[in-house]
Amino acid sequence: MNDDNQLIQLIKKNPQEGLSAAIDLYGSTIKWIVIKIIGHWNSQDIEECISDIFVKLWMNIDNFKIESNISLKSYLCGIARHTAIDYLRKAKLHFEIIPIEENDIGLSVDFTDELAKQTNCLILQEAVDALPEPDREIFILRYYFHERINSIAQSLCLSPKAVENKLYRGKKVLRDSLIERGIII
Structure with missing residues (x-):
């Protein structure tokens, strides 16, 4: 399923199936972003952060506008970046952002x-x-x-x-x- 519109509709109609499809499509990219930002410090925290990212996608799916010329992948990567940085701040780890x-x-x-x-x-x-x-x-x-x-x-x-x-x-x-x-x- 590559079509953003189909995936968005699936997430809205059947969140469990839609998020599962989103994780299949973008999970490795999101994990890479999270690890790139917060490092390999705790695999449980990494998985929790990734879960939070997809929950935020589900909670904010109505805010995503297909006509904005931004792909769903880019939108999700933005959520991932901000969520991972928030995790870093909460963990009080210091590095140059x-x-x-x-x-x-x-x-x-x-x-x-x-x-x-x-x-x-x-x-x-x-x-x-x-x-x-x-x-x-x-x-x-x-x-x-x-x-x-x-x-x-x-x-x-x-x-x-x-x-x-x-x-x-x-x-x-x-x-x-x-x-x-x-x-x-």
């Missing part, structure tokens, strides 16, 4: 309002998805998967300076795109 939605791109955004946060996340995801390649991939690797610049440069066969330049120029383009798309400030 690079929040793209804050001052890094020159915007001060109020994320205390949950609706504004959801809207901003969708706008941010659309803006990043609109970036040309390899800029889009560089942004995802750096700000979503927290990869180091040297690692990104090596995997994309670019120099570290080229990656830094693309990030610098991309942040300007992204900032303008976010304002144009109506990010809630």
Whole structure:
């Protein structure tokens, strides 16, 4: 079942079967994201985090809009990222998190309002998805998967300076795109 609309309808009609299908399709990707963010510290916590991610998908399935040009997989990956980071915060583990939605791109955004946060996340995801390649991939690797610049440069066969330049120029383009798309400030 690759069609997002069919999977969404299945989750709405029969949550158990729909979530089972979603886990079959995206479970390994979600597990990879969770492990990438929180590490291998406790397999029980990893499984609990993954379960929470799919529960959040089910609880928020009505908020997903197919016409938004964001795939269900991307939406679910966003939920996974935020949930895993929340798990890290709760466990009081410390590591460098690079929040793209804050001052890094020159915007001060109020994320205390949950609706504004959801809207901003969708706008941010659309803006990043609109970036040309390899800029889009560089942004995802750096700000979503927290990869180091040297690692990104090596995997994309670019120099570290080229990656830094693309990030610098991309942040300007992204900032303008976010304002144009109506990010809630």
